[in-house]
Amino acid sequence: xxxxxxxxxxxxxxxxxxxxxxxxxxxxxxxxxxxxxxxxxxxxxxxxxxxxxxxxxxxxxxxxxxxxxxxxxxxxxxxxxxxxxxxxxxxxxxxxxxxxxxxxxxxxxxxxxxxxxxxxxxxxxxxxxxxxxxxxxxxxxx
Amino acid sequence: xxxxxxxxxxxxxxxxxxxxxxxxxxxxxxxxxxxxxxxxxxxxxxxxxxxxxxxxxxxxxxxxxxxxxxxxxxxxxxxxxxxxxxxxxxxxxxxxxxxxxxxxxxxxxxxxxxxxxxxxxxxxxxxxxxxxxxxxxxxxxxxxxxxxxxxxxxxxxxxxxxxxxxxxxxxxxxxxxxxxxxxxxxxxxxxxxxxxxxxxxxxxxxxxxxxxxxxxxxxxxxxxxxxxxxxxxxxxxxxxxxxxxxxxxxxxxxxxxxxxxxxxxxxxxxxxxxxxxxxxxxxxxxxxxxxxxxxxxxxxxxxxxxxxxxxxxxxxxxxxxxxxxxxxxxxxxxxxxxxxxxxxxxxxxxxxxxxxxxxxxxxxxxxxxxxxxxxxxxxxxxxxxxxxxxxxxxxxxxxxxxxxxxxxxxxxxxxxxxxxxxxxxxxxxxxxxxxxxxxxxxxxxxxxxxxxxxxxxxxxxxxxxxxxxxxxxxxxxxxxxxxxxxxxxx
Numbered sequence: 001x002x003x004x005x006x007x008x009x010x011x012x013x014x015x016x017x018x019x020x021x022x023x024x025x026x027x028x029x030x031x032x033x034x035x036x037x038x039x040x041x042x043x044x045x046x047x048x049x050x051x052x053x054x055x056x057x058x059x060x061x062x063x064x065x066x067x068x069x070x071x072x073x074x075x076x077x078x079x080x081x082x083x084x085x086x087x088x089x090x091x092x093x094x095x096x097x098x099x100x101x102x103x104x105x106x107x108x109x110x111x112x113x114x115x116x117x118x119x120x121x122x123x124x125x126x127x128x129x130x131x132x133x134x135x136x137x138x139x140x141x142x
Numbered sequence: 143x144x145x146x147x148x149x150x151x152x153x154x155x156x157x158x159x160x161x162x163x164x165x166x167x168x169x170x171x172x173x174x175x176x177x178x179x180x181x182x183x184x185x186x187x188x189x190x191x192x193x194x195x196x197x198x199x200x201x202x203x204x205x206x207x208x209x210x211x212x213x214x215x216x217x218x219x220x221x222x223x224x225x226x227x228x229x230x231x232x233x234x235x236x237x238x239x240x241x242x243x244x245x246x247x248x249x250x251x252x253x254x255x256x257x258x259x260x261x262x263x264x265x266x267x268x269x270x271x272x273x274x275x276x277x278x279x280x281x282x283x284x285x286x287x288x289x290x291x292x293x294x295x296x297x298x299x300x301x302x303x304x305x306x307x308x309x310x311x312x313x314x315x316x317x318x319x320x321x322x323x324x325x326x327x328x329x330x331x332x333x334x335x336x337x338x339x340x341x342x343x344x345x346x347x348x349x350x351x352x353x354x355x356x357x358x359x360x361x362x363x364x365x366x367x368x369x370x371x372x373x374x375x376x377x378x379x380x381x382x383x384x385x386x387x388x389x390x391x392x393x394x395x396x397x398x399x400x401x402x403x404x405x406x407x408x409x410x411x412x413x414x415x416x417x418x419x420x421x422x423x424x425x426x427x428x429x430x431x432x433x434x435x436x437x438x439x440x441x442x443x444x445x446x447x448x449x450x451x452x453x454x455x456x457x458x459x460x461x462x463x464x465x466x467x468x469x470x471x472x473x474x475x476x477x478x479x480x481x482x483x484x485x486x487x488x489x490x491x492x493x494x495x496x497x498x499x500x501x502x503x504x505x506x507x508x509x510x511x512x513x514x515x516x517x518x519x520x521x522x523x524x525x526x527x528x529x530x531x532x533x534x535x536x537x538x539x540x541x542x543x544x545x546x547x548x549x550x551x552x553x554x555x556x557x558x559x560x561x562x563x564x565x566x567x568x569x570x571x572x573x574x575x576x577x578x579x580x581x582x583x584x585x586x587x588x589x590x591x592x593x594x595x596x597x598x599x600x601x602x603x604x605x606x607x608x609x610x611x612x613x614x615x616x617x618x619x620x621x622x623x624x625x626x627x628x629x630x631x632x
Contacts, residue, residue, distance in 0.1 A: 001494055001551075003549075006592045006595075006596065008590075013590065013592050015592065015596050016497075017551075017597075017600050018494035018551040019600055020494070020552075023601065024597050024600040024601055025551035026551075026593045026594075026600070027495070027551050027593075028593045029546040029547070030545060030546040030557060030558055030561050031557055031558035031561075031587060032549075032551055032554075032555065032557065033589055033593065034554065035594075035597035035598075035600075037601055055484065055487065056481075056487055056489045056490065056491075057489065057490040057518060057553075058488075058490060058518050059518065082488045082489070082490045082518035083479075083488035083490065083518055083520065083521055083522045084521075085487070085488050087485075107518075110553075
């Protein structure tokens, strides 16, 4: 947890940096963002499981899938709740649920891996976003 | 009535509003008691109180009996409810008075008269204040269709029992009514245990303009208006005063109507009368908030009046302050733990780093501190940042600067979004309407390349190694950003 000054194209910028167990928060004048660990998926190659991570700290109020289950893009995986609002986590792509890392009623931290999804063969190698908190696909607070 | 020497106030709330009330109590020399739920043992609002009491039950701040028991145990003589929780509960106000505690707010009778939407609308009509056409209670969607035909489409369905956008639906045409009516009924029933709905004519584009009132039970004054049109999901985001969109005639009419309604109801303490102002400048009574409001600092900044101190003075039987002439312009931004670019998804978590700017024209009302946390059990308001300027543009620039100088790490916030809105042409021109925020596309602001590089370096460093401090602009340090950094994207 510190402030650092960086220089970029002649401009001095003050950044704030705070590591957590699951990633790092970086702030700049007027904003901040959480960055998860760098993805190793390009190295792991196509067909590596996609991890759906918690986009916020909250309680898991519903787990809608089980290991082995086939899902298609935008299918509901689970519902998180915080501050009386519900957030639906949906499948970022077609695939098969490899593992579910949380249970209903459990509190999960921002960035925690919740579901591992093996891509369907036809989808293998399809590009996917590199946003730090994966799994924000589609959802909106219900 | 508690005398000056004997008064001791329990604040039945948490977060920024509890902290704000404690500051005034300290300033005017009134001893105070804070309460906290079981998950709030380390909450920031406890720092500013003289004594602390635990609310053990699962209902926490909503447990009226526990609050009164805590007040008695600590020897408090009065209760300040803040906003939300039990602040608008006539039953709680009565229970306080029955327990010999002064309720720092309106009487239960005034709450019933003005807090209930239908009753307050009737009272407003009796005072000759214009109301929105419609507003009959509808049991079925057929009733609603008839009411809508009478006032003209589109219409707004509203819950009789509450606010905050729950149970509210905009219905453009009759074909959509059945489904919207059923959904609104379900929501209203779940949120307020009362599924009844009102139908109102939908006025657009409309400004939300409200008037701060203070009453002593006999007399009442209007302290000026606030414009709160910028809302998302019926929750205000940016508030300002005076309104940039009304003229002197409308302003005088709003203030006069608000004061008249407060007098008619025998209103005591602080409250807010909300109006909609239509495109033609016509104003319509909306509702009364029978409590201190989140955005009350806007009025404090332009009048120099401490509204909480005035509430305490009125509760002690003191006189109403003379309404000061407003000076300059104030704007408030609500810093929320939410992600505006993911459906305003709330974000709870630890506050890892926190640094507020200190400026003579800037006020921060915060409910968290560094090392604390934003709890998922409560609402997402972290702090209010309010600036004053001699005119609107100066207040706006000061608020943007203040937001840029704010550092908060650990939860997603709407910090960048607030700056984006304040810097938009829409806001600069004062073209703020209730639908503006949700109708405008707000592209996600770009992350500076240097931040991405800093994140990669921090992640690459061994855990626990710290992030290192490069010191001032050391070109050889690992934090100096290479020239090609601009091509990197998160």
